[in-house]
Amino acid sequence: MDFDTLHALGKTELHCHLDGSLSLSCIRQLAKMINRPLPASDDTLRQLVQAPADSENLADYLKTFDFVAPLLQTKKALQLAAFDVVAQAAEENVRYIEIRFAPAFSISGGLSLSEATEAVIEGLHQAMTKFDIVAKALVCGMRQLPNADNQAMFRANAALLGNGLVGGDFAGNEADFPTSVCAPAIKTAQALGVPLTFHAGECHCPQNIAEAIFLGIPRIGHATACFDQPDLIQKIVQTHTTIELCLTSNLQTKAARSLDKFPYQALKAAGAAITINTDNRTVSNTTLTHEYELYQTYFKTTAADFLAFNLNGINAAFISEPAKQTLRNRLQQDYAAFL
Ligand SMILES: O=c1[nH]cnc2c1ncn2[C@@H]1O[C@H](CO)[C@@H](O)[C@H]1O
Numbered sequence: 001m002d003f004d005t006l007h008a009l010g011k012t013e014l015h016c017h018l019d020g021s022l023s024l025s026c027i028r029q030l031a032k033m034i035n036r037p038l039p040a041s042d043d044t045l046r047q048l049v050q051a052p053a054d055s056e057n058l059a060d061y062l063k064t065f066d067f068v069a070p071l072l073q074t075k076k077a078l079q080l081a082a083f084d085v086v087a088q089a090a091e092e093n094v095r096y097i098e099i100r101f102a103p104a105f106s107i108s109g110g111l112s113l114s115e116a117t118e119a120v121i122e123g124l125h126q127a128m129t130k131f132d133i134v135a136k137a138l139v140c141g142m143r144q145l146p147n148a149d150n151q152a153m154f155r156a157n158a159a160l161l162g163n164g165l166v167g168g169d170f171a172g173n174e175a176d177f178p179t180s181v182c183a184p185a186i187k188t189a190q191a192l193g194v195p196l197t198f199h200a201g202e203c204h205c206p207q208n209i210a211e212a213i214f215l216g217i218p219r220i221g222h223a224t225a226c227f228d229q230p231d232l233i234q235k236i237v238q239t240h241t242t243i244e245l246c247l248t249s250n251l252q253t254k255a256a257r258s259l260d261k262f263p264y265q266a267l268k269a270a271g272a273a274i275t276i277n278t279d280n281r282t283v284s285n286t287t288l289t290h291e292y293e294l295y296q297t298y299f300k301t302t303a304a305d306f307l308a309f310n311l312n313g314i315n316a317a318f319i320s321e322p323a324k325q326t327l328r329n330r331l332q333q334d335y336a337a338f339l
Pocket residue numbers: 017018019020058062065100101102105140171172173199202249279280
């Protein structure tokens with residue numbers, strides 16, 4: 001399929017970070033609101049908000065997020081940001097998206113942990129009235145924060161579940177903060193009834209994936225380190241764990257040092273429920289269409305595969321069964337001409 005066809009295909013995306021996906025024009029608008037000077041040239045600005053080409057590891061990649069954090073400290077800014085990311089997704093025919101962000105990174109201007117989320121939800125709702133897309137929010141605990149902080153975040157946000165907020169995640173510094181360290185906050189989120197996905201396996205540590213599955217988490221972001229672990233892959237299949245693959249991001253963070261160390265083929269061969277995601281449109285300089293193009297080029301992924309991965313995404317989405325059925329029907333229609 002050519003790029004225009006890949007662009008036209010209906011899509012779903014479970015793994016997309018708000019702060020890593022702002023368009024340059026949105027970044028300019030937000031910077032203006034706090035009188036922060038930015039380089040006049042888009043090329044220069046892009047260098048500042050994209051992960052460096054020579055990122056050594058996840059920690060290096062995550063440094064890029066410091067640039068936009070000060071821009072996301074007011075209700076208006078978070079609303080505009082959420083609207084902006086949904087608009088980008090709708091433009092490339094994403095029908096369903098879950099957008100994640102860390103409330104703890106948006107409270108230095110005086111917002112509470114729940115007000116930050118309410119503002120994101122407001123932006124998602126505004127975008128849904130304008131574009132043909134369903135957009136939901138996930139709140140991220142951060143691995144490097146104390147469990148008490150992540151627990152407070154989930155407690156503050158649990159009441160918003162069902163009203164635009166559909167679940168939670170843990171992101172951040174996996175190399176120094178393994179899954180076991182986060183277990184108390186994971187258990188708190190689960191006890192509060194927060195559906196969870198979880199970043200694991202980005203730092204060459206398959207154990208972090210295994211522990212997350214053991215703790216009953218039904219979706220794993222990345223899971224890169226399972227590529228040469230047949231037993232773990234069997235566990236993923238048996239437990240019906242859905243994997244949120246992020247190819248470009250993994251090559252940048254060196255989670256996968258080459259394509260043969262990316263787990264797509266091993267997971268697909270085993271029959272695991274995989275999905276394709278951007279992770280961070282801006283920080284990783286990608287789009288979901290570009291990701292599809294890479295899979296087609298590198299792995300000969302077909303329209304039937306893309307449909308199956310999108311249906312995996314719907315099955316694992318944190319929404320009601322009737323809402324899922326509507327989206328499934330829509331995707332079947334979208335793909336009918338390509339199968
Ligand atoms: O690939 C990733 N792995 C781990 N953490 C990430 C990744 N991408 C973004 N974030 C972290 O999630 C926070 C909330 O969106 C971001 O600020 C960033 O620190």
